[in-house]
Amino acid sequence: MPKFGYLPFxxxxxxxxNKLLLTYQKTKKLFDIGKRLKMGLLVAIIKNYQKVQENYKLRNTSIGN
Incomplete structure (x- = not known):
């Protein structure tokens, strides 16, 4: 694919x-960042949920004894 920026005319x-290509690249970059953020948020929620579950189990076992 030729780079249009180097042509004299x-x-x-x-x-x-060229403008469309740049717009597409910027949009794709934003979507990729959004995907990464969403995945990070999901991981954080799952880890937090697991900690809550562990704390709940620990609390219940300590009360039971």
Missing amino acids: QSPYAIQE
Whole structure:
């Protein structure tokens, strides 16, 4: 794929394609960041839930004894 930035003359079509490509790359980057954040949030929620479960079990066993 040729880099349009290095051409001495850019047709309107080439300029438009360049803008679309940049927009697509930025959007894709944002979506990737969003996916990573969502996965991190899920992991944090699951870990927190597991800790709560462990604490609950510990509390119940200590009361039972």
